[in-house]
Amino acid sequence: MVNRPNVETWPLIRRLPPVVSVVRLQGAIGAAGTLRGGMTLAGLAGPLYRAFKTPRVKAVALAINSPGGSPVQSALLAQRIRDLAREHDVPVYAFCEDAAASGGYWLACAADQIHAHPSSIVGSIGVVSAGFGFPELLRRHGVERRVYTSGEKKVILDPFEEEDPDDVARLKGIQADIHEQFKAMVRERRGGKLHADEADIFSGAFWTGQRAFELGLVDGLGEMRSTLRGIYGPRVRLREVPIQRKLFGRIPIGGRSTPAADTGGGTWTGDVLAGLEERALWGRYGL
Template sequence: MWPFSRRPFVPVLRFHGPIGMATPLRPGLTLGAYSNAIEKAFLVSKLPAVAVIVNSPGGSPVQSNLLFKRIRQLAVEKKKRVYVFCEDVAASGGYFLAIAGDEIYADPSSIIGSIGVVSRSFGFVDLLEKIGVERRVYTAGINKNQLDPFLPEDADDVARLKAIQRDVHDIFIGLVKERRLGKLKAPDTELFSGAFWSAARAVEFGLVDGITDIRSKMQDIFGEKIRLKVIEPEKPGLLARLRRTPGAIGIQTPALAFADDLVSAVETRTLWSRFGL
């Protein structure tokens, strides 16, 4: 009999929340924040497995890709099989993280998919004139002010943005096809339209491998006595969290940090609400 503290365990990485959206008081899902935890997860257990829990409505495609690549690099290097378990949502960048798994599972009520790219903005063309404010912008470079929400929408600016979105979408599509090779069972026009589905439909389409939970699956593979151990990312101290974001100078005051956090909370709420959560 193994003593409880020495029994074999499966390391668990948990990715919860929007990807790449960070403020001084609310660390986001980024490679910088999770790098140490990811590396530790592939080192701390002798078992040939790492489990990953994903509960994310998406966010930054760059950070999604960086996290995905680091997990896959270590999986190959350390010869570990990665099992991903989707919770409420694994959509857009959340599904990008999920395909880092050699096997992907979901809860019956999970929402899966949204394999697409989106940019959101507002138009305030007449607002300043109505409130009596004169705006002054000076640029070097004819496209430096493109997609300015206080200027009329320009067709050329929109075309440039859509071209960038197509490039990012193609990268996403290519990785899904590579990671789910031989498993996808729906036409590209359906899978990569940006739509999202229930777990049952995601299984039917080949986006996930089955419906189960992390404990049940790990017990099926390693036996009922297997332990799960969550590997937490390191949390920076308060002073470090109050520093300005990259590119700024000096220390951010608590009031400004709170303002950033409030804006982030609104953006986060908007991402989750798209999936009815």
């Protein structure tokens, strides 16, 4: 076995400023389909790994600005962050920007400390599913809908059929399962810090960063640079880890850029609808 010297004990290395890697987790969380271009483990595994492998890294900072999205991708990303933190023995700090809501807060819980701006939107620990019903539309226009399945539950909550109470009950059961997983994550990461009844914390409500601090959902109020300078000193260097996105054309919707067309065969109409759906996610929080 070769004994490798601990370079951090060398005088020159000791005089170098501490480094904090910054990973920006921004936008809706989700894979393909209606949330094309959203945050996924496949897209962020590389940047997260590089963040923890940055030379002389003392911590990893997550700049979170997300209204949520896929619970599966939220859980996968949070688990990868925790795994890397343990493997490399590096602390993680989350900084909530406009919003760390729903799946965005799930990501924040992967950090050892969570900080927010007093006006950030934080929380929304719940599960939601939304859609539309058009049971009269086809009949009014003389259109016959034809759907063939093998398996009586293959199609549920068809927007062109009357709502079936059994389908609604099935969906609510799935939502309850996912909600329990979300609550378990928050209890594991924040259990001893929460200052309110679980009925309120897990109701799906959301709060400002100031109120979230009072409830114990976040550990402190402040933005990234000043907070990390307070922890690691004024010489700390924040190194942002670049994240490559797919090449999209972009159409501004509601003041935010959203995918318009991609090189993988996506349609202009589908991507506009995707943009509207993401806009709706932000709209739940008045953003």
